Amino acid sequence: MRIGVTVFPGSNCDRDAMHAVERAGATPVELWHADPELKGVDAVVVPGGFSYGDYLRPGAIARFAKVMGPLEEFAKSGGPVLGVCNGFQVLLEAHLLPGALLRNTGMRFVSRRARTRVEKADTPWTALYGEGEEITLPVAHNEGNYYADEGTIRELEEEGRIVLRYLDNPNGSANDIAGICNEARNVVGLMPHPERVSDPALGSEEGLRVFESVLAAAGAKV
Amino acid sequence: MSIQETYASLGLSDYEYDRILELMGRAPNYLELSLFSVMWSEHCGYKNSRPLLRRFPNTGPRVLQGPGENAGVIEVGEGWALAFKMESHNHPSAVEPYEGAATGVGGIIRDVIAMGARPVALLNALRFGPLDDERNRYLFREVVRGIGGYGNAIGVPTVGGEVEFSPAYSGNPLVNAMCVGIIRADEVVRAKAEAGEGNLVVLFGAKTGRDGIHGATFASDELTEESEAKRSNVQVGDPFAGKMLIECSLRLLERNLLVALQDLGAAGIASSASEMAARGEVGIEIDAEKVPLREEGMEAWEVVISESQERMLAVVEPEKADEVLKVCERYELDAAVVGRVTSHGELRVLDNGEPIGSVPAQYLADAPVYEREVQRPSYLDEAQRFDPDDLPLPDDYNEVLLRMLAHPSLCSRASVYEQYDSEVGSDTVVRPGADAAVMRIKGTKLGFAVTADVSGRHCYLDPRGGGAAAVAEAYRNLSCVGAEPVAITDCLNFGSPEKPDGYYGLSECVDGMAEACEVLGTPVVSGNVSLFNETERGAIYPTPAVGMVGVFEDVSRHATPGFKREGDMVVVLGGIPRWPREGHPLSGSSYLEVIEGKVAGRPIVPDLAAEKEAADLVRTMIRSGLIDTAHDVSEGGTLVAFAEMALAGGIGFDFAAREIERFADDKRHLQEILLGEKGATFVVTVPQNRWPELQEALSGANIGYDDTGYTGGDRFVVPGLIDLSLEDLRRARERDLFEQHAPEGGHLG
Amino acid sequence: MTNAMKVRVLVRPKRGILDPQGEAVKRALPALGFSGVETVHIGRLIEMEVESADEVEGMCRRLLANPTTEEYEWEVVS
Amino acid sequence: MTNAMKVRVLVRPKRGILDPQGEAVKRALPALGFSGVETVHIGRLIEMEVESADEVEGMCRRLLANPTTEEYEWEVVS
Ligand SMILES: Nc1ncnc2c1ncn2[C@@H]1O[C@H](COP(=O)(O)OP(=O)(O)O)[C@@H](O)[C@H]1O
C-alpha cells in the first residue's frame, strides 16, 4: 500500500508521518504542495507543522495549495484522508471537515501527553482500536481548541463522528473533542500526534495502529 | 560628527583606531570602519577572551572539528557525527524579549546548518531577575514564548535547558541557545571559500532590510522624520523562512551544489564574507546592488552590514549557479549571485561596479587581543565568610522540603518546557524533565544525550570551583541517563572584562572549566562569549553556561530519574557527607539561599577525580542493565533529589529509620546529609534481589555508598522528620511559573 | 505602485464565539490598574495595496476570514 | 453597559520592521489565484467597550501594543 504525505512550506511532521507509515508496513510517498497530483496513492496523511508559518490562520493558506484540488476529489470519492494537528486545521479550512480550531484557552502553546479515548473504530484510521480504548498521545499546538456551532456539535455527537476525545482536555476544546470524521467517515482529523508514538524506541507504540488501521481497512476491501 | 566620535560610536577605542590606520596605511571610510567595528567586537573577534579560551582543551579521539568553525563536530559511530554550539542573545532579549529569544534560536540553528548538519535538538539556558518584579516576569514570559514561537514552528524539538532566577540578573537577563545537528562524518561542510578565483558568491534566504544595523550613528542625531525612517530596526525572526532555509540548504548540500556555506550573523554579509575569505585565504567581492532588498533606498554600506535574519551565504562553482538558484526557488526563497571569489585577499564591496570599501580579510580576522589585569575582587572574602555552626537548625523539615520544592529556581520546569514542542522529529527518547534529554539516531541503535548547566551562585562565590562544578554537573547529568560524555560547548556570560573584578571571574571560571574538561575528558569544541552584562546595579553573577553532549552505543540502555517499582532499594552513591567534614556542604547551598535568604560561604570545591569515578560507575551500571533509575544530587541536596525521583515516578519513598537514628543526636550532621551539596553524588535504585550485584559492582571502586531507604506507597517519609503525601509534594513543586502573568499580544514592560 | 489603492480589512471573532485572546487581555487589565473595561475582542487587521478593489471581497470570503468563526468588513482607505 | 463607549485600536508592525506574516501572505497570493496585490501587512484589531476613553492611550502603550516593534492608533467608534 502507498500512503501519500503532503508537504507544504512549513510542514514539519512530514518526515515523522512517513516514518510511521513505514513502520506500519506501507510505502510513504511525498506529495509536494505545488504538484497537483496524488501519484496514485491509496491514502493520504496531511501532517502537522506550521504550513506557511501558520500566518493569517493555521491552514488558511495551505488549503489553496495545488495539491489540495486532487486531494479534495480523492476525499470526496471516499479515499482515506488523515489530518494531524496542522493537517487537521488544513482539512477544516478546506471544508472537508466541519468546524474550526481556536486558540487554546490557556493562551499558550501546549506540548505534553494527553490521555484520550478512542470513541469510534469504524473509520479507516481507527479500525484496529477498541471502541472506548484509552490511549495516551502527544499534543503540541497553539490552536487546538475545537469549535463548531451548537447544531454541528449536536450532529457530530448524534452521528458518532467524534472519533477521539480528551480525558484531560488540554486546550478548552468543545465536548473534549480531540478528533472527528466526516459524514462518510473516510476523512479524519486528529489534534494529537499518533505518529510520534509509533516506535518502541521512543517508549510507546500507542499511535501506530492509526496507520496500521488504514492498511487493514484497505486489505478488508480488497 | 568628528572622526573620533564616529569610531567611538561604532565601539572602537582610540588604540584600535590607530591600529587600523597602521594596518591600512590610510584612513578607512565609514563602511570599512563598520567592518572593523563588528569584526573586532567581542562577539566576533573575542578580543578580551581569546587568550583565555586557549586554556581550554579542544582535542579528543571523537573530535572531528574543534573551535573555529560555525559549530564543533564530534563523532558518534557508524559514520554519524553531531555538530553543536551554544550562543548568547542576552542584549537583544533585554530590549525585545520575544524577538530577541526567537532570533537567538534562529541564529544558532543556522550555525549548525552551516556545517551541513540537520538540526535535531535545541536547548536553552536562561537567567532572569526574581519574579516578584513585573519587568522580570515580562522578560521571562516573552523569552519563553519567543523560544517556543521559533523552535516549535521551525520544527526542531526543544529538548532541554535550564532556568534560574536571582536578583543578579534583574535588568540583564541571560538567553543562551544551543543547537545540535546530525550529519554524516564525511560530509562536514566547512565555511571556507576555497577553490579560489572565479567561484561565485550566492546569497539566499530572506530579503535584506535595515535590521540591526548599528544604530549608534543615528542615536546622537536629532530625531527627524528622515532619520527615524533610516533608523536601524529591531530584528524580527521568521521561523517559516527559517524552516525553508534548513530544507533548502540541506538540499543544496545533498546535491553537491556548494563549495562552502556560511550563516549570516552579526554584521551580515560583510562579516560572513570576510570570515569565509580569511579562512580560505582568498578575497571576496560583493556587488551590493545585487542583494535582494526589502526596503527602498538602502545604501550600499547598510546592505552589507544589515543583520536581517534567515539568510545564508554560499560559494558556488559558476556552472552550478543556475541550479542553485532553481533549488532556492523551489523553497520559495530569494536568491541571487551577489559576488565572486578573487585572489586579492580583500573583502571588497562594490556598488554598481564602483569599489566603495576594501579591507584585507586577514586584518578583519585579526582582532587585537587584550590581556587584562587579574585581581581578586574584594567582595569574595566577604561573600565566602560563613560559619555553618551559626546556621539555625530547621525545626520543621516538612515545611523546609515544601518551600524548597516550590522555589522558582527548584520547582518543576514543566510550565516552561510544556510550551516547547520537544518531540517533533520523532527522535526524542527522554523528554525534558530528566537529567538530560536522550535522542536516538534513526535507523541505528545509536543515540546521544545533551544537557545545559551552570550555577551562577556557585561561580559568584568561587569562580574557579564554580566553573569546574558546571562541567562536573553536566558530566553527572549525562552519566545519569547512561550516556558517555564526549565534549562541550559553552557560553561565557560575564560582566565587564575591563574591570579587574570582572576579568578575575572570567579568568578563574575558565581555569576551573578547563581543568574539569581536562580531567573529565570532555574537550570544548565550540562556544561563545558575552561580556559587559552589567546594569547600574552591577555585574551579573559569572555565568559560564555549559552544554555537554554524550553518546550511546545502544540508546535503549538508558536511565531516568523516576522511581520505577515499589520496594526498590534507594542507594546514595558517592555517599552521604561524612564527619569530620572536609568542607561545609551547606556553604553556598540552595538551602541557604531559599530558606535563610543568604548567598554566602564557599561551596565545596569539586573533587573531579571522584566526580569521574562515580559518574563512570553509574554509566557502566546503566549500560549493563543493572540500574534503570538514576539522578544526580545537585541543587537542594539529597532530600530534593529523593523528592524529585518520587514525583517523577509517582511512587513514594521511605527513608530507612536506622539511618536517621544513627544521627539522632547530631542534628547538624543530619541537616548536611539531607540538604548539603557536595558534588560527586548520585541516587540510584535497584530491586532488592539485585542489591548484591550492586554491591559487587561497587566493591572495587573507591566510592562510598549508603542504602538509604525504599521506594513504595504514596507518601514521602523521613522518620521523625518528614511525612508528606506525594500529592503535597506535587502541589508544591508543580507550580506554574507564569501564573500571574499578563497575556500575549501585549507589551507590559 | 502608482495607482494602487489602499484597502483595510478588519476581521473579528463572530459574536458569541469564544475569544480566548480577548478574554486574557480583559483579565490582565485590572492588574495593571486599568478599570472600567467591559469587553475586549481581538481580531486581525489586514492592510493591502491592490491594483483594483474587485477581488477584495473574494479574498476576504475565501482567505482572510474564516466564515465559521469570524466576520469581516473592508473599506478602501485611499 | 448603558453608557459604555466603543473603542477601536489598530496595531500594526512598525514601518521597516520585518512583517513575516504579511510577506508570507503576499508571496502566497498569486498561487492562490489572487493577483494585483502589491503589499500586505497584518496587524491586530482590538475592540473594547470602556466606561471612559481616558485610559485607552495608557492601555495601548502598556499592554495592547509593543512599542519596540509596533505602532498603534485608536478611535472612539460609538
Ligand atoms: N529553559 C528550559 N527549556 C527546556 N527544558 C528545560 C528548561 N529548563 C529546564 N528544563 C528541563 O527541566 C529539567 C530540570 O532542569 P534542571 O533542574 O536544570 O535539571 P538538572 O538539575 O538535572 O540540571 C531538565 O530536563 C531540563 O532539561
Ligand SMILES: [Mg+2]
Ligand atoms: Mg541533574
